Amino acid sequence: MSRHLTPLPESRALTAVSADGSPIHVEVYGPEGAPAVVLSHGWTCSIAFWAEQIRSLAADHRVIAYDQRGHGRSPAPAATGGSGYSTTALADDLEAVLAATLGPGERAVLAGHSMGGMTVMAAAGRPGFRQHAAAVLLCSTGPSRLTAEATVVPLRPGGLRSRLTAAVLGAKAPLGPVNAVSKKILKYATMGPGSAPERVEACARIVHACPRGARYGWSQVLAGLDLEAGLRELRVPVAVLVGTADRLTPAVHSRAMAEALPHCTGLVELAGMGHMTPVEAPEAVTAQIRELTLTYLGVKENEEAGA
Template identity: 40%
Template sequence: MTSEVAGLAPVSRDREIASFDGTKLFVQEYGPEDAPLLVFSHGWACQGRFWRPQIEHFAPNHRVVVYDQRGHGWSDRGRVPFSASLLADDLESVLRAVATPSQKAIVVGHSMGGMSVMSWAGEHPDSVSELARGAMLASTGPADLVSRSTLVKAPRRLRVRAERAFAAGLSVVGPEMPDTRLSRVLIRYGTLGPQASAAVVDECADIVLRCPPQVRGMWGGVLATIDVSRGVDALSVPVTVIVGGSDRLTPTGHSVDLALRLATRGLLHEMVRVAGAGHMVNLECTHEFNNALERLGSAV
């Protein structure tokens, strides 16, 4: 098995971790084993290589762990129906394998990965304080993803119908997305901001187009109705919330609501809105993203 991002950091270690049901999750580790621990959870239709800019930046002085969500990348699909609780259990399995009470992690989740973090907190609340020292929720929201998305614009009289069509479209299994100019235009519109460079568009498209259509559809069906709101109140560590100002998939309103909810409990470390960035804020505005994560790491 060959790492997609091997060689980008001083140390690269690939391993498989069994989740609670025996499903094998592919995990990559970079950096010194005794360094501060960062665990990254990617979003829908992506894989561990999505975190390339963070691996390159943090691995020299951090222990960086990325994993492929179930069915994505090199991770097995398993036989258990996909669900929000499955996201939680898979993240719990990864954290139990790499973190300890003496080496706690900052857990970073993007989009569906952020929902994984919130679901994990809701399903395994005792693990939060035991295994984590901070969290970053990037381009994500706990619920109402379809109704609050600005991907599909329609007159008010047609909005409900458009939302139903959008939700149904998320769960479509297949077809395979060909690598064409049209597919890249659609990926750019849906996931990136207007200032994204051609290199970022190419990298993002290459990642998304690798996702198996069955996996895309099955997880899309989960996202259409997901609600991990109770996990927000189960987070018990400082949290940074970051979002692109031009995010159409999870618009800034989600992040504002998350920040306010965390602030009322004294857990909001920072709310960062990156002007011009779309959904893939860590790829588009690497400097701003990495700086926000460094500030969180210094504080906790």
């Protein structure tokens, strides 16, 4: 059986309550007192997207992963008028997760993929974030101009491509079953050309499980995203990682972020990898997280936490 389909390690489940009352499903893996890592997944994904990182890191880290609202086991927001889908809500949810899982002053390394990275940028100025964030990995993400820079639609850059991209990503139609055709489409749009079939299968099953309402609600937020100010508020050490074949958040975003961040520790570009880097290149993503925990949490802090 593929590792992508095997069960995750045993976890402790809890519910964090966000500022608007929305319940956020959280899973905690690994030993208490170990260095803490918080994983924030992207649009149309879930905790399962981080499976390879959880399996590896939970041996010697306390891994905290949560389902973004409307994804996985976190219900869609009850707020009306679209207010339940916003970058403010993303930041509120992350603050709630940090408060529910970390002690006062306890720090963690935060890793955000795609919309999860945008969540980190949205929360950068929040007191809860500043209290708990030791370092950050921004993985396959961007702060703004998402539809303008995306290359999913094979046209020259310009207004037409941007409008078509917004229409494709914001489509209300159901994704339908996971089959050969849908996997081919998903691979083209989100993964590198050399992605192994079992990794495409794993991503397809996760993405197709996302409820249509949440997929559409968040697509509208992403289409108008502007988190440039939040990016500049990220004053902790930040590593940036992207695949060179990423069509959704191309490397142009990561290069600009690396220049704009107050404390960028480095930019890693993974040759031939697409947007789904935690699944496509799990060892590389996990290695970046481990390097951040070793450098910015360290053995001394780990020993104190376990004392």
